[in-house]
Amino acid sequence: MMSSRIVQFSWLFFLLILVGCGEESKTTFSETDVKIIPRPSEIQFKEGAFRFTKDTKIVVANDQTDVTSVLLDKFSKAAAWDLEVVDTAPKNNFVQLSLDAAMEDEAYTLKVSEDKVVITAKGKVGFLYGLESVRQLLPVSIESNELVANVNWDIPTVEITDSPRFKWRGFMMDVSRHFFDKEYILATIDQLAFLKMNTLHLHLVDDQGWRIEIKKYPKLTEVGAFRVDQEDKHWDARFTPELGEKATYGGFYTQEDIKEIVAYATSKGINVVPEIELPAHVMSAIASYPELSCFQKPIMVPSGGVWPITEIYCPGKETTFEFLENVLTEVMELFPSQYIHVGGDEATKTNWKVCPDCKRRVKEEDLANVEELQSYFIRRMERFISSNGRTLIGWDEILEGGLAPGAAVMSWRGFKGGIEASEAGHDVVMTPTSHSYFDYYQGSREAEPMAWGGYLPLSKVYEFDPVVEGMTPEQAKHVLGGQANMWTEFMPDNAQAQYMTYPRLAAMAEAVWSTKANKDWVDFSQRVVSLFDRYDIMGINYAKSAYQVTTEVNVDEENGALSIALKNEFPEADIRYSLDGSDITVASKKYAKPFVVNKTTEIKAQVFKDGTPVGVLFEKTINYHKAVGKPVTYLNKYHDSYQGGKEIGMVNVVRGSMNFHDGQWQGWLGDHMALVIDMEAPTAIEKITVGTLENQGSGIYFPIQVEVMLSSDGKTFKNAGIVKRGFAANINSELKDFVVDLEKQSARYIKVIATNLSTPPTGGKAWMFIDEVIVE
Numbered sequence: 001m002m003s004s005r006i007v008q009f010s011w012l013f014f015l016l017i018l019v020g021c022g023e024e025s026k027t028t029f030s031e032t033d034v035k036i037i038p039r040p041s042e043i044q045f046k047e048g049a050f051r052f053t054k055d056t057k058i059v060v061a062n063d064q065t066d067v068t069s070v071l072l073d074k075f076s077k078a079a080a081w082d083l084e085v086v087d088t089a090p091k092n093n094f095v096q097l098s099l100d101a102a103m104e105d106e107a108y109t110l111k112v113s114e115d116k117v118v119i120t121a122k123g124k125v126g127f128l129y130g131l132e133s134v135r136q137l138l139p140v141s142i143e144s145n146e147l148v149a150n151v152n153w154d155i156p157t158v159e160i161t162d163s164p165r166f167k168w169r170g171f172m173m174d175v176s177r178h179f180f181d182k183e184y185i186l187a188t189i190d191q192l193a194f195l196k197m198n199t200l201h202l203h204l205v206d207d208q209g210w211r212i213e214i215k216k217y218p219k220l221t222e223v224g225a226f227r228v229d230q231e232d233k234h235w236d237a238r239f240t241p242e243l244g245e246k247a248t249y250g251g252f253y254t255q256e257d258i259k260e261i262v263a264y265a266t267s268k269g270i271n272v273v274p275e276i277e278l279p280a281h282v283m284s285a286i287a288s289y290p291e292l293s294c295f296q297k298p299i300m301v302p303s304g305g306v307w308p309i310t311e312i313y314c315p316g317k318e319t320t321f322e323f324l325e326n327v328l329t330e331v332m333e334l335f336p337s338q339y340i341h342v343g344g345d346e347a348t349k350t351n352w353k354v355c356p357d358c359k360r361r362v363k364e365e366d367l368a369n370v371e372e373l374q375s376y377f378i379r380r381m382e383r384f385i386s387s388n389g390r391t392l393i394g395w396d397e398i399l400e401g402g403l404a405p406g407a408a409v410m411s412w413r414g415f416k417g418g419i420e421a422s423e424a425g426h427d428v429v430m431t432p433t434s435h436s437y438f439d440y441y442q443g444s445r446e447a448e449p450m451a452w453g454g455y456l457p458l459s460k461v462y463e464f465d466p467v468v469e470g471m472t473p474e475q476a477k478h479v480l481g482g483q484a485n486m487w488t489e490f491m492p493d494n495a496q497a498q499y500m501t502y503p504r505l506a507a508m509a510e511a512v513w514s515t516k517a518n519k520d521w522v523d524f525s526q527r528v529v530s531l532f533d534r535y536d537i538m539g540i541n542y543a544k545s546a547y548q549v550t551t552e553v554n555v556d557e558e559n560g561a562l563s564i565a566l567k568n569e570f571p572e573a574d575i576r577y578s579l580d581g582s583d584i585t586v587a588s589k590k591y592a593k594p595f596v597v598n599k600t601t602e603i604k605a606q607v608f609k610d611g612t613p614v615g616v617l618f619e620k621t622i623n624y625h626k627a628v629g630k631p632v633t634y635l636n637k638y639h640d641s642y643q644g645g646k647e648i649g650m651v652n653v654v655r656g657s658m659n660f661h662d663g664q665w666q667g668w669l670g671d672h673m674a675l676v677i678d679m680e681a682p683t684a685i686e687k688i689t690v691g692t693l694e695n696q697g698s699g700i701y702f703p704i705q706v707e708v709m710l711s712s713d714g715k716t717f718k719n720a721g722i723v724k725r726g727f728a729a730n731i732n733s734e735l736k737d738f739v740v741d742l743e744k745q746s747a748r749y750i751k752v753i754a755t756n757l758s759t760p761p762t763g764g765k766a767w768m769f770i771d772e773v774i775v776e
């Protein structure tokens with residue numbers, strides 16, 4: 001005992017001497033301090049540290065100086081040091097960029113020892129990535145734009161060998177639905193480079209705005225870049241502007257802007273892929289030059305959603321192709337990208353069917369139908385693009401009617417198009433809605449700002465694998481990589497765009513960079529916390545949705561007992577909760593396991609990190625009711641696609657959300673719901689509530705009637721109450737409870753019938769969605 005004290009004291013003494021001599025000891029790191037995203041291929045960790053000082057030299061051979069700016073800028077701001085770039089290495093205290101021509105383009109190694117840091121790469125891009133890794137090893141305050149005092153700029157001694165799994169690591173920005181200024185694009189390029197992403201796809205053309213200056217066709221930007229300002233309205237509630245109305249919302253990039261964007265991206269190892277949509281999503285072009293459409297009808301640039309898209313280019317006229325070739329010629333001069341994106345999605349060909357020019361084309365080219373006319377269109381564009389030494393890429397609709405030889409496919413309607421195209425020997429980029437649509441919600445709708453729809457939480461992005469199980473090695477070789485798409489119908493400003501992009505971009509970056517074996521959600525969820533700290537310093541409005549608490553309710557089928565689990569995307573989250581309405585603090589009960597609920601209960605819960613609340617507070621009242629866990633028999637059963645927890649789901653107290661895919665909704669297609677609940681004993685009943693959802697855009701309509709009947713023997717039922725509601729057009733997604741008040745009475749069996757609208761005004765069959773029958 002005594003002797004170990006003496007040892008401790010002498011250690012302290014020794015340390016004091018060290019400090020006294022100005023030789024402060026370097027930071028002691030542990031393996032978990034290496035928080036690089038995307039996770040490098042191999043990391044060897046050694047105890048020790050390299051310290052940056054104002055005398056650290058950056059040793060650069062040849063003409064690689066410009067790559068050093070990432071690190072030099074950071075140190076000049078956060079430490080107020082102007083680190084010197086030299087061409088020969090001093091004895092120690094330097095970062096050296098060392099060339100190795102034998103390496104792959106984007107690969108690098110990073111060797112940190114106590115006295116030096118060496119990055120080895122084939123050239124610019126590898127050095128950039130090595131330096132970005134050094135940046136991520138440094139304390140998070142390196143991101144500061146202002147001087148930070150009292151920081152030891154130490155990094156752990158590691159040896160990293162790193163290279164990407166895929167060569168296309170993309171991010172698409174829809175700059176048409178929302179116009180982003182050049183500065184925002186440049187700032188996005190910085191963020192892409194930070195995560196070693198290498199492709200920026202600019203969606204420059206869509207119905208709601210043409211965004212690139214084309215010298216030969218000035219009206220494309222004079223007219224096509226602006227729309228009547230209805231930004232205050234819901235995207236799908238914006239009215240069709242009158243001809244001649246003043247169009248003030250919009251903007252475009254001049255050719256000088258584009259050159260600047262491309263040059264900046266190139267300096268960061270990023271290729272910019274332009275997308276010039278065709279044959280649909282081009283009302284902005286037709287508003288500028290009506291002669292590009294079949295019937296030359298003058299139109300305005302729409303201010304919001306258009307569906308279906310029928311005003312499209314006319315492939316019957318040669319002048320359309322002349323126009324497009326001229327546009328693409330200017331585009332190819334501006335963008336060195338090997339790939340030129342021509343869109344190709346969502347064309348409704350009603351005009352083509354009746355247009356005399358299109359009909360003539362179909363006949364002359366011996367085409368079977370208008371689908372083949374689309375493929376004729378794409379084939380012609382492909383010939384033009386490949387004759388210019390470039391490669392056409394388009395959305396997976398370009399597969400319909402036969403794919404042009406040499407074309408590459410961007411698979412967005414799931415992985416299917418990509419599988420098909422790779423099988424036929426075409427290159428593909430996977431961007432399935434299921435994993436890469438950043439306009440989808442990333443948390444529960446109640447807690448999120450309005451988004452397009454869908455549900456894509458951080459962990460789901462992380463799961464993304466562009467190579468689908470079952471692909472042959474040959475097919476897998478055709479998978480260039482993956483990409484996140486940021487469609488901006490519901491992103492009115494930069495702050496919202498950032499919210500939807502970060503941190504999901506980090507999950508995407510790891511999904512397309514790191515090997516399968518190196519991907520580990522638990523590990524990522526710890527590293528991403530340090531990224532949040534960096535984003536905080538950078539002033540990025542990232543989403544904390546991954547910290548939302550969600551619930552999972554289970555009903556014991558035997559005894560009807562209801563138990564609730566609290567969940568979070570991060571498996572090791574510290575969740576605190578209360579069940580009596582009391583406020584949550586760090587001293588509130590820590591969640592450990594599911595709890596039983598047998599009365600109406602107000603749940604509050606929140607995730608904590610280092611003693612502080614993060615993310616939004618979860619609040620939910622579980623309205624316990626008399627039928628919870630009681631047997632339900634269907635007289636007319638739900639549809640296979642929407643089973644919402646099956647029989648027990650109707651009486652499990654869990655309400656559905658606005659997201660009709662959330663697993664709580666039972667659906668009936670053109671058909672009625674009829675069920676009987678057995679209360680298992682005579683029960684006093686005075687009110688029955690049926691929870692419903694309407695989302696007419698998705699074909700889901702409120703019931704037109706809910707009827708309740710009661711019985712004591714389960715055989716003869718007596719009418720007890722009914723509510724009716726007529727159809728009303730509704731552009732919003734909406735929840736509604738149908739309440740049937742009864743005169744208080746006793747019964748054992750309750751029959752509930754909800755009547756479907758059956759045939760909606762738009763034709764087809766109506767969906768009807770029900771989440772719960774509440775008995776009080």
Ligand code: TNX
Pocket residue numbers: 345346395412437439452487488489
């Ligand atoms: C479909 S993805 C579209 C876009 C929309 C997006 C909304 C694709 C090729 N077309 O025009 O913005 O859905 O998620």
